Amino acid sequence: MQCPQCVYSNPEGVKFCLNCGENFNKNNAQVDDKSFFYEFAHYVDMIPKFERTIEPKFQNIFSRVFRNHSELEAERLFIVGTALTTPKISEVKETWPKPWLFARVFVIALLAFAGFYIGVSYFRNVNFIPGLIIVGSFAVPFTTLIFFWEMNAPQNIPIYRVIYVVLIGGILSMLVALMFFDILKNNINPITIGIAEELAKAVTVITFVRYRKYKYILNGLLIGAAIGAGFAAFETAGYALRALLSGDGRNLYNTILWRGIFAPGGHVAWAALTGAAFCRVHGDHPFKINMLFRLKFLRVFMLVVVIHALWNTPIQGMFPYGHIFLMGASWIAVFLFIRAGLKEIGERKVKFQE
Template identity: 75%
Template sequence: MKCPHCAYVIPDEVKSCLNCGYNSSSPDKTVEERNSLFYEFAHFVDMVPRVERSVEPKFRNIFSRVFRSHSELEAERLFIVGTALTTPKIREVKETWPKPWLFARVFLFALIAFLGLYVGVSLFQNVNFIPGLIIVGAFAVPFTTLIFFWEMNAPQNIAIYRIIYVVFIGGILSMLVALVFFDILKNNINPITIGIAEELAKAVTVIYFVRKLKYRYILNGLLLGAAVGAGFAAFETAGYALRGLISGSYHTLYTTILWRSLLAPGGHVAWAALTGAAFCMIQGDKHFELNMLIKPKFLRIFILAILMHALWDTPLPGIFPFGQLILMAASWILVFRMMRKGLKEISEKKWRFTYNPFEPSKI
């Protein structure tokens, strides 16, 4: 059958459209759902002037596919995007909000793996499970968040193998660059200098990966920035978890992984994603130049990331974790608004392609 929304041919064993996510059997939202806290958050994200609301459907609908059943064919189709043979042309890219769902499955798999390792350590007292416990616990939430960014990358021009490469190489490289900055600072370590050193290190790494014109979309910057941030956050969490185990107990190990995992989406992942998106926004279709880094559009986002990082690390008594939760919400409001800008950018480039068909190199 064909999807009534986009005319995409739907295989018999698939319940939802593989292209736009349409499902005729899905019920409408209830009044309770519309009045929920998430819908209030969604309304705030959508608060932009009406003349700029060219991207539909509303933000509140992007999680509508999470709790639906999905076939293996749908997952397989997602994992093959981004290659030379599967990257869509700009005129084929939809400028509406994507409807991600795979990230929730990834989190479920990681949670099951972590619980199995936890049983091996706590119930059977087997120390061979500890390395796996630390690694899975450190990567579960950052990688889940990264898969969400990957599904939201509407151009679908970055393959999953490339993302994994950026997670590991970018995460390690950004941590090494941060250590260089900390060595320069020596004894001048405080929340402000920590924010500057770590965000600058991630910015340098992100710019290294997104400077190529192949990754010129704002959504590409968000994704590759999130990949660097996820690697940084996961390796840092693994280090703190190991320190907690050495200096404390299993309880310290578990609480370290728990709290850092809960707060991971609003920290390094979101800040690096915003920096990457800001750089792609000012670079556009141009080749990289150093003077791009002093453009106000980039500096505003980058300085904001530094300030949020500094506030996050400020040791105010009695504020943990409420201050971090507020900063997390603020970070994700900015992330979703940047996604809206990215979708609007695609809409504009599709328009340029339609009315300038003889200049494909600029699209």
């Protein structure tokens, strides 16, 4: 059934377009709410056949960002991951998804931050300061996280679980990092900071991935990104509060601005890489400690530690060009893992059919 509005090919029997929400029965009785939901849930795992590609080209991956999207499309995304809406592995497409919701989330966060900024800077109302710090700290990490969520092709992790991991995983990883710092005491430097924080996030990622049995590489990317987003946002909020208490309002805005700019290539990407590497060695097998010493995991973890250490090293002229380079290196690794994750889905589909 081809939609007259967006020309999307819908499955036979649906009463509305799964892409734009166009009602096919405008002249008939209204659709029953219950049947509407179950029909909606039944076809939620149907992936549009148009604009899909296996080529990892930026113009293809982000081609839907600037297109018009209905609220129904967003609702369709937000109900994935439940027992009713998680597709079977045989129904999952191993082609590159086309995320777009993350851009809308960023615009909403930007508008909210602008409102708090006006309240603080122009109206001098201190009641807006907590909102300014919270929204400013979470805006970019959470936007990046939504991107990873949209790239999770298996669609087996609901958004409420992702938010849970952000909050609990973020604070848990920070507490574990503080334990490592307490052990190090006077031996804290850029290298030990990188080791301690990345090891803390790795322990937290492994805990969440192991007990929830998220076995796909793309699942590891998403869970890792959720923990990294929580870590990054809470850390930024702390630095912003310090800047505020120092009495320098400009330093507060600079802290939020620069940490927001570099957030996608920082803790979010690093923890995502660690999670993907662990899922790659874990798979369907029972967890064993020797998995953490396999080369496939160690080389990714060491790469993350080295990037983190260089990120914190006070090299002359490093900022911001060095950080841009490190951020680019991190995302090259992320896209390589996305490609590996999609390839893994194809291999599992073959095994499933056999």
